[in-house]
Amino acid sequence: MSRSSGALARRAFRDARVRTISFAYLFAIYAYIQPAGYSHAYPTLADRLSFVHTFAGNDALRLFYGYPYDAVTVGGYSAWRVGGTLAIAAAVFGVLAAVRALRTEEDAGRMELILAGAVARETAYLASLAAIAAGVLLLLLALFAGYVLGGLPVGGSAYLALATASVAPVFAGVGALASQLAPTRRVALELGTAAVGLFLLLRVIADTATGAAWLRWLTPLGWAEELRPFAGAQPLVLLAPLAATALLLAAAARIASGRDVGTGVLAERDTADPQLRLLSSPAAQALRGERGTLAVWLIGTGAFAFILGMVSASVSSAGVSKSIQREIAKLGSGSLLTPTGYLAFVFIFFILAVSLFVCAQIGAAREEESDERLETLLAQPLSRGGWLGGRLLLAACATAALSVTAGLLTWVGAVSQGVSISLLRMLEAGANCMPVALLFLGLGALAYAIVPRAASGIAYGLVTATFLWDLLGSVLDLPKWLLELTPFKHVGLVPTQPFRAQAAAIMVAIGVLAALAALAVFRRRDLIQQ
């Protein structure tokens, strides 16, 4: 590699270091905790057999974790529980890394600066790929370290880590292609994320619907399963992600070499007759800017809710012993053995999704400030509190819309398969997403008011950390007071459990107080520049 491309690659890697390192930590911790937790919770073969008999055969769980080829061994269990989940995270990482390296630079105009120097397009492209590859390698090492520390054999750990991480380069290819097609960074991210959702949906159908297993071969997330770590490994399957990555990257490179810098293949209309709706206030205008993103969230949430509702019909407790039911309850999921119990369990993930949406809204507010459009706004006769309050209100309303969508469409899905469940209860389950989301909205706003540059990271970090704390803490038998630090622990699992009004009220109150504090602090600080 020449000196200039080396410098470019290092620059690109450094730009993405916070995200790369966060992912690596997350991967390592998750990879460590699952095998460790499993051996702890199910020490004997008999325990594991009965676990497999009931729990691993559960359609509902396959949705999240994928198909369990062998959940009796610690390795097979880890491959199932960790591999399936982290493969999704690896896919997201691939898209984010590729769009960041290949498109964000360009949209910011920095790529023109670099290409104006003595750097060829090919060099810049290869340097970006090298930076992404370094990130993927780091994830691979993190996974490997996690598995080994969690007690899995070295060779198997390496193969499992490879299987999970194999998803990342394919989706980096998807991100690279999206970066060439899309007219802006934002659209590239939306295309890439939509691809992740689509391939996940394929895997979900392949893993749960009878007779659809062949669909697994159509999705990179399925390939990761077909590699079958700890369950009769099929290393030849690695050819699929390799070939797909090479094809996607070659296609992206071909387009990149023939494309004007700063534009996309999918042209965007640059002239339009004036549309005067949604221009009456900054919040209205923000809604106008975010409506595409909001639509994607609503459609995605609705589609997943509908499918989960349908799947819930196949959940049953036939032949599950009482002791196993207790074990399952211990995993923090209430009763997973009835349709309602299953729906109550999946709503934890909707709460997570809505909370992550809130983080994205905090990020959007921060971006408006760092792009200095906020300066243009606040030079108008417009109060700072009015602006931030409007944005928070918009986020709260969008959160409500997402929550209700989740509740409504799970009900529609469940009822379509003949599950008898009350619409009101499912709407309640949807609304139950709000208190946690509002809590994070308030805390995120406060972080934004105090340390605007770090706000996005703090908000995402807080949501991820408290969620993992809930998920892992129950496996690890931590003391109760430690577990109760996370708001996810205080959510009543509607519809199985009653709505916990007191806890919800406390969360909303903390959220509102934090938001008020945010407004007060924001009123008193300098605006930041780029």
Place this chain on the structure above:
Amino acid sequence: MSEQPTHDPQPQYAVSTSGLSKRYGDTLALDGLDLAVRRGEVYGYLGPNGAGKTTTIRLLLGLHRPSAGRAELLGIDAWRDPVAAHRHVAYVAGEPFLWPALTSAETFEFLARLRAPTRVPDGRESVGVDVAYRDVLVERFQLDTRKKIRALSKGNRQKVQLIAALATRAQVLLLDEPTSGLDPLMEVAFRDCVKEAKERGQTVFLSSHILSEVEALCDRVGILRRGRLVDEGTLQQLRHLAAQTVDVTFAGGAPELPALAGVSVENVGPNALRFEVTGSVGPLIEALAGHPVATLTSREPSLEEIFLHHYDSSDGRVEE
């Protein structure tokens, strides 16, 4: 935040600061600035990059908080009550930061509604903006208002900002290097607009480092250097402080003249001398009286020379 009726209804100054200072970490960006711009005045605010011009404007708008002192627009404290202050102010930033997905026409509408959410009954005329004048400006600056901001060049985006601000009925226009990115033709159009604003009685606070622009437009000029106001006055007043140049040619050889206070001399030819005179030219004329002067031309210092004088004199360098 509501309008407070305590504000002076007829304030004397459009822009005023007293002891205004701003510190960012270790850097003192603005150091005890005292400004008083009268209503209806066109005030040129000069300084090189990094002198503190943009900092001053951010403090005037209440976007940043003063470390010490006050900044007032029409007598309203910009930090304490920015909304009331901004009702009377239109601002053009040095860089056009707008919404990429909106067209120019939509941007105008958005900014107009933010100024005055309520509209007069005919629906077209918004209270805060002169829509007819805005159409004139769009024509004059040759802007295609159907184009989205992201498709516009920097100069064209700057025009969008300028038109939006100039078309307001604001009493004070705060312009921060407004012509950066404009071509010479558009700069002429801009100058016409500033003159029209003055005729309408608007106050213009023009921060700039383009000296010809300030020289052509401004009633008074302030020169900022490293966060301090080093000189201020009308061009005439500033000229008194700087040297004027007197070129003299003689019939025959140049004579030896006695040393005069405030006059430096330089040989520019076998029979030609150039004098740089600070203050009155009287003593020089007296000294020349007995000599065979062939031609005498005198030239007032340009603003550029005044400006450079302030930056060359003490430590010789303009600092970033």
